[in-house]
Amino acid sequence: MMKPDFRPLTAALGILILIALFMPGCSKHVDSGYSRHIPPGSSGKPSSGRVPATQKPYRIKGREYVPIASADGFVQTGKASWYGRKFHGRKTSNGETYNMYAMTAAHKTLPMGTWVMVHNLENNRRIKVRVNDRGPFVRGRIIDLSYTGAKKIGIVGPGTARVRLTALGRAVSYSEKTKDPVEFKPLNYWKGNFTVQVGAFKSRANAENYREKLSATYENAHMVTYEDDRGLFYRVRIGRFSNLKDARRFSERIMAQGAFDRAFAVGE
Known part of the structure; x- marks a missing residue:
């Protein structure tokens, strides 16, 4: 007795799943x-x-x-x-x-x-x-x-x-x-207190060591904590800016220099 061939059905189901996954999430x-x-x-x-x-x-x-x-x-x-x-x-x-x-x-x-x-x-x-x-x-x-x-x-x-x-x-x-x-x-996202985040660690000791290392070169090297469903993180940030544009320019410059793998402006 020949076994039924489910391959065409399996392929069709796979296509449907892919379509569902990549459809735009707009209601x-x-x-x-x-x-x-x-x-x-x-x-x-x-x-x-x-x-x-x-x-x-x-x-x-x-x-x-x-x-x-x-x-x-x-x-x-x-x-x-x-x-x-x-x-x-x-x-x-x-x-x-x-x-x-x-x-x-x-x-x-x-x-x-x-x-x-x-x-x-x-x-x-x-x-x-x-x-x-x-x-x-x-x-x-x-x-x-x-x-x-x-x-x-x-x-x-x-x-x-x-x-x-x-x-x-x-x-x-x-x-x-x-x-x-x-x-x-006035509500203005361009003005305020901004800095640049350059690292996030699960280990407080590692974050402290990184902050200490950066403090020799960068102003306002500091650490802040953040907690979400993944747990507690220690974020390391540098610089102090009064507007978002300057913070973004600084983050782009240090990235272009190759000083950091990742850096982005944040509001504080």
């Missing part, structure tokens, strides 16, 4: 006549101390979007739309859970956490919303408001309205009575 949502895509890999949390994933360029429908590093002085005019119950409880691009009753919004390039003044130019109403998602990816539309935000500004019925956006920055104080933000600070 599509449709609501109120528009489609929204959550950029893959966006968690809103810093990755190993680097710039947050939500600040990295992403591509939707063949078009690349580059989040801006600073919202200072940002003003934009165009159409606003909104998204509601269909997305309530789902993850936003920065990893938060979308709440249709909160004062939040989706924008294609503003830094996450930026509060924005939205002025409805058709009825003169104004609201403040916090960006925690990406979208809308429809030509001419510049912001997607939560249901509550859209309701307060009179957009729920018509679906869209012409608005002007003015970036306010990161909220630093809130009203005790209304809990609304009342004071803001």
Whole structure:
């Protein structure tokens, strides 16, 4: 009796598995006549101390979007739309859970956490919303408001309205009575305290020895600890910079000199 030949079936299954593994990880949502895509890999949390994933360029429908590093002085005019119950409880691009009753919004390039003044130019109403998602990816539309935000500004019925956006920055104080933000600070990923990471060790002794060796040549050689699901790490960093550009230039220079196998700018 001949044994059945399973080779064609095995090959077909292998092809299907490969297709599943390499398909783009981008989810599509449709609501109120528009489609929204959550950029893959966006968690809103810093990755190993680097710039947050939500600040990295992403591509939707063949078009690349580059989040801006600073919202200072940002003003934009165009159409606003909104998204509601269909997305309530789902993850936003920065990893938060979308709440249709909160004062939040989706924008294609503003830094996450930026509060924005939205002025409805058709009825003169104004609201403040916090960006925690990406979208809308429809030509001419510049912001997607939560249901509550859209309701307060009179957009729920018509679906869209012409608005002007003015970036306010990161909220630093809130009203005790209304809990609304009342004071803001410019949100700028280019300015701050930065250094360059050149090594990570599981052994504290090895990290200390490496830091000591680098301190003879580089300013501010220091060690910081980091813990994740893999365990505790001791990271060695050098240099001190007041902006991200200088830190990146330094990391690129020492890499080009062959001084380190790996070096990258981090915020502290």
